[in-house]
Amino acid sequence: MAEQKEKKVEDIKKEAEQKKCPVNKALYYMEEFLAGPMCGKCFPCEMGTYEARIRLKNITEGKGSETDLSSLKRIASDMLESSRCKKGKDTAKFILEWIDTGVYEEHFGGRCPDKECPALIEYRIIPEKCTMCGLCQDACKYNAIIGEKKTAYKSGYLPFEIRQKRCTKCGDCIKVCPTNAIIIVDVKAKEKVSV
Ligand code: SF4
Numbered sequence: 039m040a041e042q043k044e045k046k047v048e049d050i051k052k053e054a055e056q057k058k059c060p061v062n063k064a065l066y067y068m069e070e071f072l073a074g075p076m077c078g079k080c081f082p083c084e085m086g087t088y089e090a091r092i093r094l095k096n097i098t099e100g101k102g103s104e105t106d107l108s109s110l111k112r113i114a115s116d117m118l119e120s121s122r123c124k125k126g127k128d129t130a131k132f133i134l135e136w137i138d139t140g141v142y143e144e145h146f147g148g149r150c151p152d153k154e155c156p157a158l159i160e161y162r163i164i165p166e167k168c169t170m171c172g173l174c175q176d177a178c179k180y181n182a183i184i185g186e187k188k189t190a191y192k193s194g195y196l197p198f199e200i201r202q203k204r205c206t207k208c209g210d211c212i213k214v215c216p217t218n219a220i221i222i223v224d225v226k227a228k229e230k231v232s233v
């Protein structure tokens with residue numbers, strides 16, 4: 039079997055930048071850095087990235103606090119100063135880039151302003167807008183959408199609905215819905231948002 043090529047820090051950064059939420063970006067970066075380029079040869083980078091990942095995960099799940107934020111700032115500053123190579127320093131810079139924008143604090147209350155952190159959002163179908171075309175069901179790789187496609191000469195349809203336990207929040211269904219019937223809901227606030 040062909041050996042999988044290790045990702046470079048520059049590639050991880052580009053992928054992380056595709057995400058909208060700064061906390062989600064940082065968590066993605068940290069997980070990929072740990073899975074590949076982080077070599078463990080120096081303490082501030084090794085311990086820092088492990089601890090930063092835990093803190094970031096807490097925050098993306100709405101369980102974070104000021105303590106997590108202060109720890110992240112301390113970790114990133116230590117990494118920036120004491121990491122042995124550019125990879126560790128670049129990682130620290132990536133964490134620090136968004137840390138004082140207020141978006142981290144918004145997550146403490148269980149709200150992701152970009153509606154991206156999976157633990158804080160739900161995808162829902164508005165029945166009144168749904169034409170039962172079934173495109174979302176075809177697009178969902180996780181078999182998370184139930185419902186029956188509308189066909190001629192038939193009544194008594196099962197309305198389309200998202201099974202939350204199966205939904206991975208990948209967003210594929212929203213991209214294909216022709217009537218904007220799928221929305222992202224802020225779980226905590228039960229707030230409807232436009233997509
Ligand atoms: S800073 Fe560089 S040398 Fe040190 S653990 Fe990180 S990747 Fe390895």
Ligand code: SF4
Binds near residue numbers: 177180182207210211
């Ligand atoms: S967000 Fe992804 S997993 Fe969830 S229902 Fe839509 S396509 Fe399926």
Ligand code: SF4
Binds near residue numbers: 173198216219
């Ligand atoms: S794609 Fe939109 S309109 Fe079609 S079944 Fe799904 S939610 Fe309804």
